[in-house]
Amino acid sequence: MIRFTVRSLMLNRIPRLPENQVIELQRRRLQSIVSYAMKHSAFYRRKYQGIDPRNVRLETLEPTSKSELMAHFDQVVTDPNIRRADLERFLDNPANEGSPFLGRYIASHTSGSQGQPMLILQDRRLAELMFGLQMTRGNARKATPIEAARRLISPARLAIVTLKRGFYPSATVFESIPPAARIFMKVLWLSQTDPDVIDRLNTFRPSILTGYAGVLEELSLKAEGGQLRLAPELQQVVNNSEVLTDRARLRIESAFGCHVMNNYATGECTFLSNGCSTDSGAHVNSDWAILEVVDAENRPVPAGTPGSKVFITNLANRTLPFLRYEVGDVVTMATEPCRCGSRLPRVERIDGRTADTFWIQDGAHYRQLISSVFKNAFDYAREVREWQVTQEDRNRFLVRIEVLPGASLDEPHLQRVLHRQLEMYRFRDIVSIRTEVVDRLGPDPKTGKFRRIVSRVGPPSDLEQRLRIDHGHDIARPLSVTNQASRSALPKAPSP
Ligand SMILES: [Zn+2]
Structure with a gap:
């Protein structure tokens, strides 16, 4: 717990450091992960043949793609015990949810919203990093030793409402909340399809509500209608994974009376950024991840201009390295410094992943x-x-x-x-x-x-009117919840 707390408080210092110090940290970590990948992954050894990892520059690394990593999966991973066929069998069995693959890896797959799903493996240190970042940089309250002590007495109450359970990167990471982090927060994890989701949120009274934009918008209709009552305990709403439209943001903020922190991440790098606490967009955690906004010919695009895609480099995942990994999101970086005080680069807009x-x-x-x-x-x-x-x-x-x-x-x-x-x-x-x-x-x-x-x-055409009519109407409540055991909290979470 002490190690987790100290590390988390150190993570909190980074956004205020001068830019060159963060770049230096990033450069050292890039060298380290490229060296590791070239040493332990046959795929990267071949791909980056001729590159000296001790003097590596990001732009000299050939980008990687999902189809390439999936096609050579067994050579990409750095642990020879990992086999794609075994992993697929593991993921096909719902009984494995919440258990580590080969006893040590958090296994998941992307949602397939961009075609063939990508299989993902991360070790527990990555879950610890993600939670550390969420509790510090992703926290509307300043993470200080005093705040940490306060949390020990009165843990944050985190409600996570997902569309469904399964081997999704965000879901599996939440299943793997490090024991040290659990001391600082109580977690209620619900699926939007749970029949009593509103009642359970009303009883739990979360201080933080996390979900996909679409789910949060549905919940804000319930708050407007008076069925969902989360004030005054609710301090923070966090959107994950889906584009937050201005309309959705306004509705959620007015319904819950608090700022929506808009995270931008992918399954391949779940800690890519944390939503800004004062402005729109999200700050890239550039000490542990690199986000490059590029045009169709892989040339860098300046801040303020939307790119055609992005390259994501995960500096922490040594099991399945993602180096300059191509993702088809249309991202615009902010040109202005941020009012929140963070010096980390800020993603201003994400246009590529509309919540269709x-x-x-x-x-x-x-x-x-x-x-x-x-x-x-x-x-x-x-x-x-x-x-x-x-x-x-x-x-x-x-x-x-x-x-x-x-x-x-x-x-x-x-x-x-x-x-x-x-x-x-x-x-x-x-x-x-x-x-x-x-x-x-x-x-x-x-x-x-x-x-x-x-x-x-x-x-x-009369969408807004219809939405009002639909207030009392359960939009996504299923008739029968098959294969979706409704669990009130994480099974392994001890009471803090
Ligand atoms: Zn900011």
């Missing part, structure tokens, strides 16, 4: 069908290389699928997982889905961008 939703007509109401329903289903279809969902009519969808070379689509299995997802959110009987296998799914000829989620009908 479809509006479905259900009798006299409209309901939101979150596109994750499709993403979740495709997590279970590993033969699929790419997919695209088109809302052709209000309640009618076409799913176009491109399978991996040499594979063939297991159509009955896909229909089953799609129906299971739709049933969970009570859409099964009101929407129809047609699937079609195509040779190649390409980018939109007009924009040159591939769109996984397409709607030909858009939202209903």
Whole structure:
């Protein structure tokens, strides 16, 4: 506990250091991880042949991609005991949720929102780092020794509301809260599909509420409607993983009466940034991660200009190194210094990962069908290389699928997982889905961008009015919660 506390308080100093000191720290850690990767990973040894890791410069490293890392997975990892086939078998079994892979690794996969999911392994030190950063830089209250002592007496109450459980990077990391961190916070972990989510939040009275933007917006409707009452205990709302639109931010802030801290991270680097406590956007944790905003030709893009994609370098993950790893997010860095006092670079906008939703007509109401329903289903279809969902009519969808070379689509299995997802959110009987296998799914000829989620009908024109009508209407409560044991708190969390 003392080690965790001291390390966390040290993490808190970094944002106030002069920029060159952080860059120096970053440079040393880059050298160290590149050396390690070249020594222990056959893939990186080959890829970075001719590079001297002691004098490495970031821009001389060839970028990496998901398809490349997945294709050579067994050579990428630095522990020879790790085999992709074993890991996939492990992840296929829901009974393994919350258990470490090979007794020591936190295993997860990305959501597949960007095509084929990436498999991820991290050791427990990474979970400790993520929590340390969350409790210091991601904390609206200043992390001081006095604050730490106060937390010992009165632990923070963290409520995490996720869309669903499973092997998602954020979910598995929350399953692995380090014992030392648990002393400082009580955790309630809910799935949005838990039938009594509102009652349990009302009873728990969180000081911090964490969730995806879409989930937080749903909850803010409940707060506006008076069913969810979290004031005055609630101090902080944290958005993870999804784009927070200005409209959603305003609604959440006004419903809960506190600032939304908007984290930007990926499964490959869960501690990439922490939401700013005063302004929009998030500060990159550039002592432990490097975020490069680049154009389509991999050239750096200046702050203030949106890039075409980003490269992410995780300086802490030695098991599965991510070095200049390409992610298709459209990110704009801030040009102005921040009012919060942090000198770490600030991401101002993220435009690439819209929380796509479809509006479905259900009798006299409209309901939101979150596109994750499709993403979740495709997590279970590993033969699929790419997919695209088109809302052709209000309640009618076409799913176009491109399978991996040499594979063939297991159509009955896909229909089953799609129906299971739709049933969970009570859409099964009101929407129809047609699937079609195509040779190649390409980018939109007009924009040159591939769109996984397409709607030909858009939202209903009187959206705001409909939302009000929908207040008392449970948007995403499932009829039957299959395979989703509802747990009130982390199973291994001792009472502080
Ligand atoms: Zn700031």
